[in-house]
Amino acid sequence: MPRDARPSSYTSRVSRRWAVFSLVFASCVDSSSVRCPDGSVCPDGTACATVDDETLCVLPDQIASCDGKLELDACGTNQRCYDGVCLAAGCGNGRVDPDEACDDKNTVPNDGCSADCLSDETCGNGVVDFVKREECDDGAVARPLSHDGCASNCTIETAVWQTVPPLALISDGAFAYDAKRDRLVLFGDVNGAQTWEWDGARWQMRLPRVSPVPRVSHAMAYDPVNEVVVMFGGRGANDTWQWDGTTWTLRTPATSPPGRSDHVMVTDARRKRIVMFGGQN
Structure with missing residues (x-):
């Protein structure tokens, strides 16, 4: 009998043994792994966990470390709790941490999230x-x-400097910046009670139902508390008016400065006050 020849019975026995070994090995692999709900398989000693709609294979300690902790709490060195699992924190992990603006799982710029995860590049x-x-x-x-x-x-x-359509001739008017509405408000003219606003591109004449009497040499400033423009005085006047962007309202405060003209009014933003100085009776 040639040395390489084998009886058919021998070949059959070997084949059966390999088949049994293969079944046992496959059985061992299946029994030691964990099948996750999404169909993926985690190795022995790990568990399936869903974090941000992604299935991960995690160690029991990673889950235990977040027991009783809130989302994004620290659970180790440079680690945080994400959906109850302790994972590495930092730019590039695909999860937006409190000090990040974005995180797209990499540290490459020019892809909608900067390399340091601090900008969405818009x-x-x-x-x-x-x-x-x-x-x-x-x-x-x-x-x-x-x-x-x-x-x-x-x-x-x-x-x-740019040339814009001219405003109608106004003599000795006053203006103030309306910070709430982002407008420059101008009032006054010896010949008419005109209210104009500048929006950064054009002048627009406003036509409120009630307006202060025509005046010159008056002053205006923005009131940051009431969010209105305040006007006081002018030649021969000692009244106080407020402009809210639609209506002029006459105010009658308990105390008022003496009437004056050619005075100055400014907004003290830090103290939230209007300061008036100078002028002549």
Whole structure:
């Protein structure tokens, strides 16, 4: 009999033994692993956990470390609790930590999340993203504006004078900036009680039902408490008026300064007061 020849009975016995061994081995693998609800399999000694809709295989200690802790609580060195599981924290883990603006599972810039996870790389978020060729960013997400030093496309603006449609001739009027409505308010003229507003692009004449009498040499300032523009005095006047963007209202405070003209009124933003100085009776 040739040396490599084997009886058919021998070959059959070996095949049966390998088949039994394979079944036993497969049985051992199946019994020591954990099948997760999404169909994935976790190895022996681990458990299935769902974190941010992602199935992970985690150790029992990772779950025990977050027992009784709140979401994002520290559970180890540079680790936090995410959905009850202690995982590595930091930029690139795919989970937005309290000090991050975004996290897309990497530390690569120019993909909608900066390399340090502090910017979503959009103009108006208050972070200058050089990779997006931003030159400035003043954080005006809700209402991106130009003409404030940083254009709405996050490029630095150069101050230039521009000619705009002229305003009707007004003699010796007064104006104040309405911080709430982002408007410049102008009132006065010896020949008429005119109210005008400048919105950064054009002048618009307002036509309220009630207006102060015509006057000159008066003063105006913004009241940060009541969020209105206040006007006082003028030549031959000692009255106090408020403008809320729609209506002029005559106020009668318990005490008032003597009537005056050519005085100055300014807003003290820190103390939330209007300060008036000087003038002549």
